[in-house]
Amino acid sequence: MTTRKQHTARITGVADTAMGELPGSTAMGLHAEATTAALKDAGLTAADIDGVLCGYSMTMPHLMLSSVFCEYYGLRPSFNTAIQAGGATACIMLANAVALVESGACRHVLCVTGDNRLTGMTRDGAVAALASVGHPEFEQPYGMSVPAAYALVAQAYLHQYGISRDELSAISVAARAHAALHPKAYKRDPLSLADVANSRVIASPLRLLDCCLISDGGAAVIVSAADAARDTRKPVRVLGSGQGHTHEHIMAAPSLTDFGCKTSSAMAFDQAGVTAAEIDVAEIYDSFTITLLTELESIGFFEKGEAGKAALAGDISLGGRLPVNTHGGLMSYGHSGAAGGAFHIVEAAHQLRGEADARQVAGAGLAFVHGDGGILSAHCSLVLGQE
Amino acid sequence: MALPLPTPNADSRPYWDAAQQGRLVVQHCAACGTVQAVPRGCCGNCQSPALEWRDSALRGTVASFSVVHRGPTAAFRNSTPYVLALIDVAGGVRLMLNIIGPGPDEVQIGEEVEITFEPRGEAGFQMPQARRITA
Ligand SMILES: [Zn+2]
16 A cells, blocks of 8 residues: 555544434425524534535435535535435545545535435335345345345354354443443443343344434534635544445445445554554444444454444443444434435544533544445545644 | 335346246356455456356355334334344355244354245245255
């Protein structure tokens, strides 16, 4: 791997909306609300934004979502496009925004995403729409849902490493304990290992409480060129980024236990000039318990087969060796489609600025953020640092 | 509600046509020898367009599986529980299939299965499937 020069871009504004069940919300309304809040966070105005990157919406599908949003909000940027990479969308938007400001094409790029996936469509509708990531001829006719596809990964993992039910459940329990400390989190009720183990089977070995939430919500992140960041409120550094893409369909994955996060994180660490061991806090895409377990190991935070034991021992909880998903993640904070992965970025920025209140990781100077889309198909990793 | 049928296209039609005759065919690359499951216009390893269809053995092993209790659509919700599996077919490709037949709760990774064809829908469209080999 050729070492790339460390990034110079800054994250200058972050915000997310209220989370959970938001009757009366719309996809564009959530985009707008998050944008207004992120601009305020940065100390910028709409006129400062010269680049816009949007994701996608399931309740308001459109061929040109970023144009729809710019019209809605009243932006006339010099660069504008939408990015679709499932759960990796937010991190990939940020990586693109970094490239735009570092190339000189833009000074302040708005990355914004949101969806009213909970109240704007039925649960059955959401499950069916998500299942369309399966191959239309070779997977969907066999009844592949997204949980079932991840269950195939989980079953292979359990077969290889023989971990216990509690080791898997510990991932959900740790997320919920963090969410309980976040006033905006969608699910804050206490959760026990037994609750997870006794929840109904969705697709063996995955149970209901191994799966992420479906929520309404939105988030926005503003990325600025280094010099343009000087007059913003509290910038955070982007130090490294990387991507890994090995397949789209799980039947075509080169491995069921190693994924593109290995490559993407190695690239991001290399560019940042840091190692996994130096990371203070990690915000990692957790669509299912198995997703986080696999990623924690593939990325190198834990040995193969050990992340569940570590979770059970409190290693990924606040006060542990590597606090993970300190906002509660997709499992308990909220999951609003492409915005789900953006919540991880927002939380990382809050941690690095020392603004995470009861969830603050003491002395958090380096954060790792990761998004994955599809069935562990598209991966994007980021290393962020304090100014 | 009926289970969905695949809609073959120019890339995949030979695969589904063969299935209607009880044959499982895979694409073999004349340039590099790679065999591939999802039919394409070029080899996914060396990009050569020189692909030939070859008959595959009707046996495989279970690479992974899940007993699905919550289907993605109404048709599949009416069919639960069913076994979704990744099958490593003897010819060298991995397919997603259902494991049909007795003992779905006893399926194990590494277990040998036979590839069979299951009629679906009014016209009896033959879907490749996997069946447990029981003594
Ligand atoms: Zn080839």
